Amino acid sequence: MTPQSYFEQAKRALHLPVETKLQSAYQFGVDATELAQLVLTGTKTATTSAYDLYETNEPLPQVGAYDVILDGQQNPVCVTKTDHVTIQPYLAVNAQHAFNEGEGDRSLSSWRRAHTTFFRQEYQTEGHQFNPQTAQMVLEQFHVVYPAK
Template identity: 50%
Template structure:
C-alpha cells in the first residue's frame, strides 16, 4: 500500500521525536529522471542540488537551512527525507566542482554539471521567463543530508 505524503511525514516524525516542526517541502528532482535522482539521494550519493533563482515566483518560498524535504519519485511517491544544511546564492558560472560532485549525477564533474544544467535551465527559462538563460543567472545551491 502506498502512503500519502502526509502519512509518510507523520511516520517520519514518529521515528524522530526531535523533529517538532510540521513544515516540510515535498518534490521530485528533475523531470524524466526523477526516479534515478531520488535513488541517488536514497543511497547518499546525491547530497546537493541547484535551482535557478530567477524562476521562483515573487511569493514562492525559497529553501532555507534546517528545512525538511520529502523527496518524491516520478509518481509523486515519497522516497526519503532530507534536511537542508547550506543554501548559497551564486552565479551559474561560479558553481564549483565540489558542488557539482555533491550533486552526485553523471560522472560528477563540473563539465557534466554545466552541460546538464545549461540544458535544463535554458529550457526552463524558455518556458517560464521573458528573460533568456545566460551563464550569470543567479542560482541557489543547496547542500542537504538524508535523515531518513
Template identity: 50%
Template sequence: MADQQVLDDFFARAKTALDLPAATYEDAYQLGGPEFADELAALVKNGQKTATTSGFELYTIEQDPLPIAGVYNIILDRQDRPVALTYTDNVFVTPFAKVDATIARREGEGSKSLASWRKIHEDFFRNEYHANGIQFDSVSSMVVVEEFHTVFPIVQTR
C-alpha cells in the same frame, strides 16, 4: 499532486524513527521534473545526492519563496510517492558560472565532475527558462544551491 495523507504518513514514520516529536516538513517535491524524478530521488535516498541547484530567476517568475536552511523536505518520485526525507543544511545564491566542483560532486549526477554538471544543468536551465519566457545565460544567471542530507530512510555510511 502527492496525496496529503500519504505524505503525512511517511513523515510520521520518519518522525518515529528519528524521534522528532515536534518537527514538521516544509515541502514535498520532485527534483528535476518528472523525467528525472525517479533517478534523482534514488540518489537522494541512498545518500549520493546531497545538493540541488535551481534557477534563481524562476523563483521570481513563479512567485515562490526561496528555500531555507533548517527545514525538512520530502523528496518524491515520478508518481509523487515519498522516497526520502531530507534536512536542509545550507542555502545560497551564486552565479551559475561560480558553481564549483564540490557542489557538482554533491549533486551526485553523471560523472560528478564539474564539466558534466555544467553540461547537464546548462541544458536543463536553458529549457526551463525558455518555457518561462526568459533567457538563461551561463555567465550572468544566478542559481540557488541547497545543501542537505538524507535523514530517512536512514542512509548507511561506509
C-alpha cells in the same frame, strides 16, 4: 502515501517535535526516480534551482528544514534535512558542488552540460531566456534523515 503522511511517519520515527513543519515535497530534474535513488543512497547531497525563477513571495529553502523527495510517480522516497543554502552566479558553481549533486560522472563539466540544457528549458517554460553569464542559482546541501540507514 501522501508526502505529508510520510513526513508524519518520519517525525514519529525521528522523535521530532510535533510542530516540526514540512518545507516541501518535490521531484528532481528530468529523471526523478533515478535522482531520488541517488539521494536515498547518499550519492546526491546537493541540488541547484534557478533563483531567477522564484516567484516574488516564494520562500527560499531554509537551513534546518525538512523536505520529502518524490520519485517519478510522486511517491515519497525519503526525507532530507537542509544543511546549507547559498545564492550565487551560475558560473560560480564549483567542482565540489557538482560532485555533491551526484549525477553523471560528477565532474563540473558534466554538471554544466546537463544543467545548461536543463535551465534553458526551465527558463523557456517560464517565458525567460537562460543566460549563464547573469543567471543566479540557489545551491542547497542536504542529507537523508529518513529512512535511517
